[in-house]
Amino acid sequence: QVQLVQSGAEVKKPGASVKVSCVASGYTFTSDHINWVRQASGQGLEWMGWMNPDTGKTGYAQKFQGRVTMTRDTSITTAYMELSSLRSADTAVYYCARTTNSGMDVWGQGTTVTVSS
Amino acid sequence: SFELTQPPSVSVSPGQTARITCSGDALALQFAYWYQQKPGQAPVVVIFKDTERPSGIPERFSGSGSGTEVTLTISGVQAEDEADYYCQSSDSSGTWVFGGGTKLTVL
Numbered sequence: 001q002v003q004l005v006q007s008g009a010e011v012k013k014p015g016a017s018v019k020v021s022c023v024a025s026g027y028t029f030t031s032d033h034i035n036w037v038r039q040a041s042g043q044g045l046e047w048m049g050w051m052n053p054d055t056g057k058t059g060y061a062q063k064f065q066g067r068v069t070m071t072r073d074t075s076i077t078t079a080y081m082e083l084s085s086l087r088s089a090d091t092a093v094y095y096c097a098r099t100t101n102s103g104m105d106v107w108g109q110g111t112t113v114t115v116s117s
Numbered sequence: 118s119f120e121l122t123q124p125p126s127v128s129v130s131p132g133q134t135a136r137i138t139c140s141g142d143a144l145a146l147q148f149a150y151w152y153q154q155k156p157g158q159a160p161v162v163v164i165f166k167d168t169e170r171p172s173g174i175p176e177r178f179s180g181s182g183s184g185t186e187v188t189l190t191i192s193g194v195q196a197e198d199e200a201d202y203y204c205q206s207s208d209s210s211g212t213w214v215f216g217g218g219t220k221l222t223v224l
């Protein structure tokens with residue numbers, strides 16, 4: 001079955017970086033974009049950016065420009081999202097999601113990132 | 118960037134019809150998508166391209182739209198439909214935006 005499996009929870013100090021992985025299986029990894037979405041506790045969904053796994057091309061939300069980097073390793077069908085200069089406001093659950101003509105139709109289970117001194 | 122506006126909450130009794138609206142200028146030109154999210158779970162798409170329903174989503178979920186407003190309608194609401202619902206759309210540059218979310222309460 002089509003599946004996205006994310007890496008485990010992270011605890012980081014302010015100013016550090018975090019890199020979350022998203023392993024795809026059950027479909028052709030390079031055929032569909034991967035988007036990253038985050039959700040702070042009790043808050044709504046916030047789109048961070050997209051990546052084309054075939055070309056590596058990316059597009060980021062203006063809010064995260066300069067702090068986020070989305071990459072992939074096609075040999076292991078894995079997408080990555082790295083966020084730098086972390087602050088407490090970045091504490092959230094981070095999701096990867098496959099995007100097709102049907103929208104974001106498959107989501108990872110989420111990765112909790114906690115930023116605390 | 119652009120914005121999508123949803124009511125914070127909607128309440129209905131079981132068996133009634135729930136309507137959740139989403140408004141924004143981008144909706145006049147771009148498709149809308151709707152996601153259901155239950156506590157502790159990842160979102161699930163329930164409507165795509167304004168009116169299409171993915172396989173496995175009950176027929177009581179439907180989408181409609183006109184101009185800069187779209188509506189998610191849940192007919193014959195069931196207790197299991199209690200969740201947060203988010204609309205989503207994009208602009209021509211590939212930027213995606215979510216609405217603020219609507220908490221559906223089944224009384």
